[in-house]
Amino acid sequence: MFLSDFRKEFYEVIVTQRVLLLVASDVDALCACKILQALFQCDHVQYTLVPVSGWQELETAFLEHKDQFQYFVLINCGANVDLLEILQPEEDTFFFICDTHRPINVVNVYNETQIKLLVKQDDDLEIPAYDDIFRDEEEDEDDSGNESDGSEPSGKRKRFEEDIMERTMKRRQRREWEARRREILFDYEQYEYHGTSSAMVMFDLAWIMSKDLNDMLWWAIVGLTDQWVQDKITQMKYVTDIGTLQRHVSRHNHRNEDEENSLSIDCMRIAFEYDLRLALYQHWSLFESLCNTCYTSASLKLWSVQGQKRLQEFFADMGLPLKQVKQKFNSMDVSLKENLQEMIEESASKFGMKNLRVQTFSIHFGFKNKFLASDIVYATASLMENIEKDEPGTDNFIKALDSLSRSNLDKLHQGLELAKKQLRAIQQTVASCICTNLVISQGPFLYCYLMEGTPDVKLFSKPVSLCLLSKYLLKSFVCSTKNKRCKLLPLIVAAPMDVEQGTVIMVGIPPETESSDKKNFFGRAFEKAAESTNSRTLHNHFDMSSK
Amino acid sequence: MDPAEAEFLAEKELVTVIPNFSLDRIYLIGGDLGPFNPGLPVEVPLWLAVNLKQRQKCRLIPPEWMDAEKLEEIRDQERKEDTFTPMPSPYYMELTKLLLNYASDSIPKADEIRTLVKDTWDTRIAKLRLSADSFVRQQEAHAKLDNLTLMEINTTGTFLTQALDHMYKLRTNLQPGESAQSQDF
Numbered sequence: 008m009f010l011s012d013f014r015k016e017f018y019e020v021i022v023t024q025r026v027l028l029l030v031a032s033d034v035d036a037l038c039a040c041k042i043l044q045a046l047f048q049c050d051h052v053q054y055t056l057v058p059v060s061g062w063q064e065l066e067t068a069f070l071e072h073k074d075q076f077q078y079f080v081l082i083n084c085g086a087n088v089d090l091l092e093i094l095q096p097e098e099d100t101f102f103f104i105c106d107t108h109r110p111i112n113v114v115n116v117y118n119e120t121q122i123k124l125l126v127k128q129d130d131d132l133e134i135p136a137y138d139d140i141f142r143d144e145e146e147d148e149d150d151s152g153n154e155s156d157g158s159e160p161s162g163k164r165k166r167f168e169e170d171i172m173e174r175t176m177k178r179r180q181r182r183e184w185e186a187r188r189r190e191i192l193f194d195y196e197q198y199e200y201h202g203t204s205s206a207m208v209m210f211d212l213a214w215i216m217s218k219d220l221n222d223m224l225w226w227a228i229v230g231l232t233d234q235w236v237q238d239k240i241t242q243m244k245y246v247t248d249i250g251t252l253q254r255h256v257s258r259h260n261h262r263n264e265d266e267e268n269s270l271s272i273d274c275m276r277i278a279f280e281y282d283l284r285l286a287l288y289q290h291w292s293l294f295e296s297l298c299n300t301c302y303t304s305a306s307l308k309l310w311s312v313q314g315q316k317r318l319q320e321f322f323a324d325m326g327l328p329l330k331q332v333k334q335k336f337n338s339m340d341v342s343l344k345e346n347l348q349e350m351i352e353e354s355a356s357k358f359g360m361k362n363l364r365v366q367t368f369s370i371h372f373g374f375k376n377k378f379l380a381s382d383i384v385y386a387t388a389s390l391m392e393n394i395e396k397d398e399p400g401t402d403n404f405i406k407a408l409d410s411l412s413r414s415n416l417d418k419l420h421q422g423l424e425l426a427k428k429q430l431r432a433i434q435q436t437v438a439s440c441i442c443t444n445l446v447i448s449q450g451p452f453l454y455c456y457l458m459e460g461t462p463d464v465k466l467f468s469k470p471v472s473l474c475l476l477s478k479y480l481l482k483s484f485v486c487s488t489k490n491k492r493c494k495l496l497p498l499i500v501a502a503p504m505d506v507e508q509g510t511v512i513m514v515g516i517p518p519e520t521e522s523s524d525k526k527n528f529f530g531r532a533f534e535k536a537a538e539s540t541n542s543r544t545l546h547n548h549f550d551m552s553s554k
Numbered sequence: 555m556d557p558a559e560a561e562f563l564a565e566k567e568l569v570t571v572i573p574n575f576s577l578d579r580i581y582l583i584g585g586d587l588g589p590f591n592p593g594l595p596v597e598v599p600l601w602l603a604v605n606l607k608q609r610q611k612c613r614l615i616p617p618e619w620m621d622a623e624k625l626e627e628i629r630d631q632e633r634k635e636d637t638f639t640p641m642p643s644p645y646y647m648e649l650t651k652l653l654l655n656y657a658s659d660s661i662p663k664a665d666e667i668r669t670l671v672k673d674t675w676d677t678r679i680a681k682l683r684l685s686a687d688s689f690v691r692q693q694e695a696h697a698k699l700d701n702l703t704l705m706e707i708n709t710t711g712t713f714l715t716q717a718l719d720h721m722y723k724l725r726t727n728l729q730p731g732e733s734a735q736s737q738d739f
Contacts, residue, residue: 274658
């Protein structure tokens, strides 16, 4: 069931209990977890944190802990399946689910006792009405009652005939109802998409309790930016949510305007920026950042020689000498940096890149530390999926969680370096795939398989990195191909997951259009394909479109 | 004594906070903590004030001496005098550090205050070093310093006493006398 008052029905219920937090492995979940942890620390709530990266881990964690805990909080997992059936909990366990995956499973919506959904009702959920899906069992008993009545002595023949008519009518109605039910459920569960960021929902909870801090606001911003970077929400929704957060930002950060009473330089400030969309450009050189951001690399077609020439024309058009541009951004001449954003935007529109600037936020603390929200997203994501040392997944999760605190700047810088490596690897893989025509058109979809020997293929054995790679690949492919039909096809990418066991991880993404509503139908499609080919598949990830 | 121990002792100082919760009077071994009512200022020891601030349950009010103009006067006076001037609080350094670490958003002109307190501290430590230096050079047996705080004493305390000890041993071994014994191998 949906909770209407998060404070009374969720927080005040768990504040006196021990709680188990099950958190999925994506940056939005990490941010929501951080906010919730901060609230728990204020009120001394005892909790245990278990990171989970798939359904199997969720089940194992649940089985391990079900005797010790009655209250479970699931972040970014569990809304889109029938949780009670999978976990088989006792009668007195309660689940609070804060998940962005849609559509929400109908059993979770209509269960009144054990499942509580921390979801904002103003997301357009389009849930089918109760009567359309569930039918009381009593009507069947009436039927059977009537039947036994009907088998009385045949003296009442007319009534017998009427009874038969009634029964057949009822059976026909029931069949029609079931057919309609199947249709409604199919339409409802066909496409997968994402709702409001969990970090924003948690921030709202903190705000309702008047315990919101600037730190929590920053985590909410990072959670929303993660959804945008991963292309999980539409542009309109992103802009609307930015507007909501902008109100909170001005409320917390208005003291910076006043010269007399301004805060100490060590205090954290958040500012609204209409900044360039280039990944990590303030921590890298402008040249590298332009080469390794999907939007610019795809529009300029940087995998070809023509593209490289066009890049140099671009810099010449702006009047930036190549030597300056290849330096670290912080060491560039101040005179060049002054009007950089406007200059780049003007030149970019001449080269066909109209949306180079995007609304976002930046954080500023101390004299040296300034980061954009997208920088933090890339850094945290690459820390979480770090394959450099063979540590268990939970260590990476905890490191990524720590890097979100302002006191762990060294971890953040490590994350930034890893993110740079990851972005470079993605660009090189994309360039090689397009140049060697590895993207094959297979009828209704495009297909690409990364061989085992491809450099950096180990980086792509994790779902989030592979998703990022597929999105970049599709964008670049759409810009590179002349075939109009191919531009509208969805893409499936497969990469080896574990070389020893010979398993492969697959991701499917919807076609690239200007106004896509980001709905993904691959969840159901993969399930059907697995059934019909009898292959051994593990639908492990919470995002149904990764297997 | 460790600087951490000195800080621990400093945390007993009372500061004013404005809580946002309500609680009856609590009776602890170290003393009573008055009833807490939302919006009404109450005096609590520093350790409790910092804990409540971290849990977002109160707002800290800086002590009256923690003001940019007053601290500027104190600093200027310290620079003029040769001896140590009395400080607004026997724990001024620890209080400044703790309050500026945890509650810098409720203290106006926090950066200036930090600089002024550091300037005052530097002047006083310089005077202390000068005085210790002349004490050793002139081999005096007795010195009296007023208005020093515990933290400042700590910076030179151990070193000074151990150094004087060593010097005494060296001096006694210089004088040839019946008490001097040669070492056996």
